[in-house]
Amino acid sequence: MAAPELTVPDLEINRRITILPLQEYYTSGHRTCQGCESALVMRYMAKVAGPRTLVTGTTGCMYVANTSYNSTPWSLPWAHTQLGSSGSSAIGTSAALKALMRKGKIPDERINVIAFCSDGGGGDMGLATLSAAMQDTRYNLLILLYDNESYANTDIQASGMTPWGAVTAFTPSGKRQRITHHRWKKNVPALLMAGHPTGRYFANTSSGFGMDLMEKVRTALDMDGPTFVQTHDPCPKGWDYDPRMSHELAVMAVECGITVLWDCLEGELRYQGISRQQVEGKLRRRPVADYLRRQGRFAHFADEDIDFFQSRIDEMWEDWILPGVLRVNQTPFGPGGSRG
Amino acid sequence: MSVGAVDITYRGIFQKNLAGVITKELVKAARHEDKIGGTVQRYGDSPERNGIPAKQFSVIADDADSLRVEMTKYEPSNVVVVAVMDDTLTKGVESWAWYGVRPINLNLAPGGTLLVISRRSAEELLELIPRREYAWNLAILPGEPSFGGLWVYNDDGTDYRTMGAVSRVAGDLVSLDSLLAQAASGQDGELRAEQLREGHDSVRAYPVDAGVGAEDTYEPVEMPGWTQMREGLVIPAVPVGETNPLFKKYTTRTARPLVKFDACVKCQICYTVCPDECFIPTPEGHWDIRYESCCGCGICAQSCPVTGCIEMVDEAVFDSNEPLHGVYENNREEYEELRQDKLAKAGGPIPHYGIF
Amino acid sequence: MTATEQATSGTPAPAGHEAGHEEIITGCDAVAQALRLLDVDVLAGYPIRPYDSVMSAVSKMIANGQMDAEFIVAESEHSQFEIGKHASLVGARAFIGSAGVGWMYGMEALVVTASLRLPVIALVGNRALDDPGAFGVEHNDALMVRDTGWLLYWVESAQEALDTTLLAYRVAEDKRVMLPCALSMDGAFLTHSQHIVRVPDEERVSRFVPPYDLGDRRFHPDNPVSIAPQFNEDWVMEARRQSDAAMRRARTVIGEATADFQRLFGREPEDPFVDAYRMEDAEYALIGMGTVGMVGKVAVDRMRAAGKKVGFVRVKWFRPFPRPELRALLRNVKGVGIVDRDYSFGSSSHAGVLYTEVTAALYPEPRRPVVAPFIAGLGGREVSVENMLEMEDSVERVTAAGELDPTCQWIGVRGPATDPRYEQGENPRTAEGGAR
Ligand SMILES: Cc1ncc(C[n+]2csc(CCOP(=O)(O)OP(=O)(O)O)c2C)c(N)n1
Ligand code: SF4
Numbered sequence A: 001m002a003a004p005e006l007t008v009p010d011l012e013i014n015r016r017i018t019i020l021p022l023q024e025y026y027t028s029g030h031r032t033c034q035g036c037e038s039a040l041v042m043r044y045m046a047k048v049a050g051p052r053t054l055v056t057g058t059t060g061c062m063y064v065a066n067t068s069y070n071s072t073p074w075s076l077p078w079a080h081t082q083l084g085s086s087g088s089s090a091i092g093t094s095a096a097l098k099a100l101m102r103k104g105k106i107p108d109e110r111i112n113v114i115a116f117c118s119d120g121g122g123g124d125m126g127l128a129t130l131s132a133a134m135q136d137t138r139y140n141l142l143i144l145l146y147d148n149e150s151y152a153n154t155d156i157q158a159s160g161m162t163p164w165g166a167v168t169a170f171t172p173s174g175k176r177q178r179i180t181h182h183r184w185k186k187n188v189p190a191l192l193m194a195g196h197p198t199g200r201y202f203a204n205t206s207s208g209f210g211m212d213l214m215e216k217v218r219t220a221l222d223m224d225g226p227t228f229v230q231t232h233d234p235c236p237k238g239w240d241y242d243p244r245m246s247h248e249l250a251v252m253a254v255e256c257g258i259t260v261l262w263d264c265l266e267g268e269l270r271y272q273g274i275s276r277q278q279v280e281g282k283l284r285r286r287p288v289a290d291y292l293r294r295q296g297r298f299a300h301f302a303d304e305d306i307d308f309f310q311s312r313i314d315e316m317w318e319d320w321i322l323p324g325v326l327r328v329n330q331t332p333f334g335p336g337g338s339r340g
Numbered sequence B: 001m002s003v004g005a006v007d008i009t010y011r012g013i014f015q016k017n018l019a020g021v022i023t024k025e026l027v028k029a030a031r032h033e034d035k036i037g038g039t040v041q042r043y044g045d046s047p048e049r050n051g052i053p054a055k056q057f058s059v060i061a062d063d064a065d066s067l068r069v070e071m072t073k074y075e076p077s078n079v080v081v082v083a084v085m086d087d088t089l090t091k092g093v094e095s096w097a098w099y100g101v102r103p104i105n106l107n108l109a110p111g112g113t114l115l116v117i118s119r120r121s122a123e124e125l126l127e128l129i130p131r132r133e134y135a136w137n138l139a140i141l142p143g144e145p146s147f148g149g150l151w152v153y154n155d156d157g158t159d160y161r162t163m164g165a166v167s168r169v170a171g172d173l174v175s176l177d178s179l180l181a182q183a184a185s186g187q188d189g190e191l192r193a194e195q196l197r198e199g200h201d202s203v204r205a206y207p208v209d210a211g212v213g214a215e216d217t218y219e220p221v222e223m224p225g226w227t228q229m230r231e232g233l234v235i236p237a238v239p240v241g242e243t244n245p246l247f248k249k250y251t252t253r254t255a256r257p258l259v260k261f262d263a264c265v266k267c268q269i270c271y272t273v274c275p276d277e278c279f280i281p282t283p284e285g286h287w288d289i290r291y292e293s294c295c296g297c298g299i300c301a302q303s304c305p306v307t308g309c310i311e312m313v314d315e316a317v318f319d320s321n322e323p324l325h326g327v328y329e330n331n332r333e334e335y336e337e338l339r340q341d342k343l344a345k346a347g348g349p350i351p352h353y354g355i356f
Numbered sequence C: 001m002t003a004t005e006q007a008t009s010g011t012p013a014p015a016g017h018e019a020g021h022e023e024i025i026t027g028c029d030a031v032a033q034a035l036r037l038l039d040v041d042v043l044a045g046y047p048i049r050p051y052d053s054v055m056s057a058v059s060k061m062i063a064n065g066q067m068d069a070e071f072i073v074a075e076s077e078h079s080q081f082e083i084g085k086h087a088s089l090v091g092a093r094a095f096i097g098s099a100g101v102g103w104m105y106g107m108e109a110l111v112v113t114a115s116l117r118l119p120v121i122a123l124v125g126n127r128a129l130d131d132p133g134a135f136g137v138e139h140n141d142a143l144m145v146r147d148t149g150w151l152l153y154w155v156e157s158a159q160e161a162l163d164t165t166l167l168a169y170r171v172a173e174d175k176r177v178m179l180p181c182a183l184s185m186d187g188a189f190l191t192h193s194q195h196i197v198r199v200p201d202e203e204r205v206s207r208f209v210p211p212y213d214l215g216d217r218r219f220h221p222d223n224p225v226s227i228a229p230q231f232n233e234d235w236v237m238e239a240r241r242q243s244d245a246a247m248r249r250a251r252t253v254i255g256e257a258t259a260d261f262q263r264l265f266g267r268e269p270e271d272p273f274v275d276a277y278r279m280e281d282a283e284y285a286l287i288g289m290g291t292v293g294m295v296g297k298v299a300v301d302r303m304r305a306a307g308k309k310v311g312f313v314r315v316k317w318f319r320p321f322p323r324p325e326l327r328a329l330l331r332n333v334k335g336v337g338i339v340d341r342d343y344s345f346g347s348s349s350h351a352g353v354l355y356t357e358v359t360a361a362l363y364p365e366p367r368r369p370v371v372a373p374f375i376a377g378l379g380g381r382e383v384s385v386e387n388m389l390e391m392e393d394s395v396e397r398v399t400a401a402g403e404l405d406p407t408c409q410w411i412g413v414r415g416p417a418t419d420p421r422y423e424q425g426e427n428p429r430t431a432e433g434g435a436r
């Protein structure tokens, strides 16, 4: 192994680190995997939300591995909600606070309501509840979808947000069929944004970009009304790589243009950091092979599979009017394409 | 023997498939001796998490009734061999909250064998392994821990070497001949046979008398009765500034990050990227590590921008979870000596992956 | 002026007996009135016949400013029940409801509401389960939660619906209980017909039901707790045992609350658990739940007039099940007929759920009556006085014949009681050329 150079890697995080609130509201003693980036997302989320916050979480790793065996790592009040219930738990909690405050049954104050879910519970099963939550402008709430790209807690099965071709417990690679996961990953923040014009804020971020993530969570919590933040979190168990690489894989997914850092604040779409530089043509995307080849879940990929993957990523950057966000490449007003 | 169990204690996920192969093949081999058996994946370990200590068992019996009794347990009794797939596990295992850190040989039957894959000597290991009130055996199979992934199996022969070693230390449970016969019936029979023999021949066993070994500080937990629990499935949150009192996670660690504070540029990256909230600020702007909470993922070491500033060092050479910045504050040279000493004992740091 | 508008502009309650004012309203509207009086904080609705008019009534009252609450139109029953559960966890008095397959759709959320020990109240407008998509009453929907820690009640009239809603919150929110309660109401007969109902005044209601206080379980930043952490075999039994204890204590609490209710609202004292009609010296009895009680009592009056010693028992609280009451009432009875408006295919005697429960309740009695199972009124089929007479007749017959295990009879079903060819798997329809 080549000796590493003594340089500060050119990571977003290094350039933008300011003074973080030191206090942890999600703290040590969670039974998550070594290198679990979803746990890091919980930490960032709690840190930036602060103590006047209520958190509900759906069944999944961030339930079973956190409040594990009748113990808890949460300093914030936290409650379990059912796998498909992130949206409804947020609505129920927020509605109750609103009613009780209006009627003077509890003191009137700003209390953050966050419901988290993952790609399985949120992106598949609970999608209807996310939709309902994004519509109801009466209630202040944030849905945070931590996307570890599988039904992880049940030992890694494919969800609608598992990347194309990845091996999971339900989509193995076999002697007859190399690829058995045929669905291209769905883009939940874009889907919610496109269909819910009353949602106040939608964002996509990554566990590898702590400041970006925290800024987005903070922005969401400061809005009145429904908001949604999705984070892309490497999962060393399900993706099968050495946990040490967690942070770098998260960054690499952005460098490859697979994960896109963007948000939409009241209809204004913005790209951040590396993704912004990529959109502006100032930074070349890394080949996706760099990312895919480092993970056991893609170990079965033939070169043609990598090529296919790359071609889909290229298409979403080169042909879409909103690169990496919405697949619109043609409008009544003429052809699109971000860069001509 | 009417029934005996082999306990495979391993690192969750990394060695799950390894443990699965060993437990199953041992039972298949025992069939060559007209014995019956089954395997038990300890259900409480599921879902397994990377690195967290887990167990699987082979249960081998002479008669059906003895087997039936064991197959309805989470952890079978009469464990005649505890095979430890990674020697840092000998420091104790905390698989869940509430139960605390349990000795690696907690359930070893009197006279049974603790078989450890290790490069260390019996003396070194006995500094880590708690004493028992009865005599037992320590067996060492020289080697490195074999780590694989959930999807990619590390087929390096550790499975068959371990089985060979088991047949040496518990030949009346399953013999080398049976293992060889079983291996011959499958693929790569010759290679497997070689590995079985290698394990059988290279394992070294040492009798350990009652009372010999490290201090046993383990206290069994007392669980509250139903009238003592809060109703409605409610437990108190962690007071702000504290950590989960019931689960610590440090036995998940095979290596720990050791910081060369003199090299630190105080960039905060380690603190920022740690998923286990281990970093504690010092007045100087360094980041101390609460080892009690550290699971040894290595993200901090991999992400620290200064070469050689955070290094991952074999956990077996440490005997305390105390944060180390205090030593550094007191005397920088002394700290550097300590650091060098640990690195030397560990045979150097675990290599950094380089910057991608 | 609509019924609901009248409710709030109603005359001040007279001081003495029968406080409040009178209205002619459906069972659903009666529940809505109770919810207004109870100052419920959060309600979540999802449309399904026949319970949904309670939500229409409530949303109208909110729109008119007669009630101050958050009303959420959920996107499924599962969400509806989860919303109710989470609102209750924050300390809001919550109300939900459903029917038939809707109740089933949210089953997961119902189960956790009970295990979290949250006093959410639900109205079930009993409805047949799909398929076919029938609207009529069957009790199987509400019965599906019978083992999960829900308190269950079947009402007979709109007045009882209103009264029981008050009682349900009082009992469910009692510290000793803290369990959800489903109030069942026969589809059509109570949900879509209007009864004369006395609506009490708010002041008396608030004296009867104190404010909801979740104590140290309240989900609020001032009370940092983790709610429902994951655990396994070394804790689950203890948690279940606590729910069991709560259900046991519910009996005492129901007793107290009912006595208080009678005192405060000036109603005649009656047994909290069962509605026993002319059972004093009865030799035969019919047992049922819900609106069959109305015809049951008429049938009893007719038979009594004809000199027969017959009574009727309506089971009100199904959970906790009124075992002591039934044992006492049936101790000296010779024969009992159970009128199940539900089915439990493949169960003992191929009868219904009530039959299974009643026979189990009577088991420790040294002298047990003959118990004859009946299935009647499925899918909303009417159960008439004549049906009741027919069943009583049958009970007498099997009792006289000394049949210890009478065959379950389907009352009012078209076609023969049984057909040997059909039992053997043949289809007589094709053999005979069939009707259609
Ligand atoms: C209704 C229901 N179906 C299935 C399950 C089993 N289950 C528990 S966790 C889980 C995985 C959830 O996946 P995801 O939402 O992506 O969360 P993750 O485990 O990845 O954190 C499943 C399927 C459940 N708890 N509830
Ligand atoms: S399986 Fe993945 S998401 Fe779950 S705890 Fe492990 S690393 Fe985290």
Ligand code: SF4
Pocket (backbone or CB within 6 Å): B259, B263, B264, B265, B266, B267, B268, B269, B270, B271, B287, B303, B304, B305, B306, B309, B310
């Ligand atoms: S990452 Fe390295 S250089 Fe930066 S603060 Fe941590 S130890 Fe110091």
Ligand code: SF4
Pocket (backbone or CB within 6 Å): B256, B257, B273, B274, B275, B276, B277, B278, B279, B289, B293, B294, B295, B296, B297, B298, B299, B300, B301
């Ligand atoms: S190895 Fe580093 S990043 Fe990982 S848990 Fe320990 S201190 Fe945190």
Ligand SMILES: [Mg+2]
Pocket (backbone or CB within 6 Å): A060, A118, A119, A120, A146, A147, A148, A149, A150, A151, A152
């Ligand atoms: Mg997931």
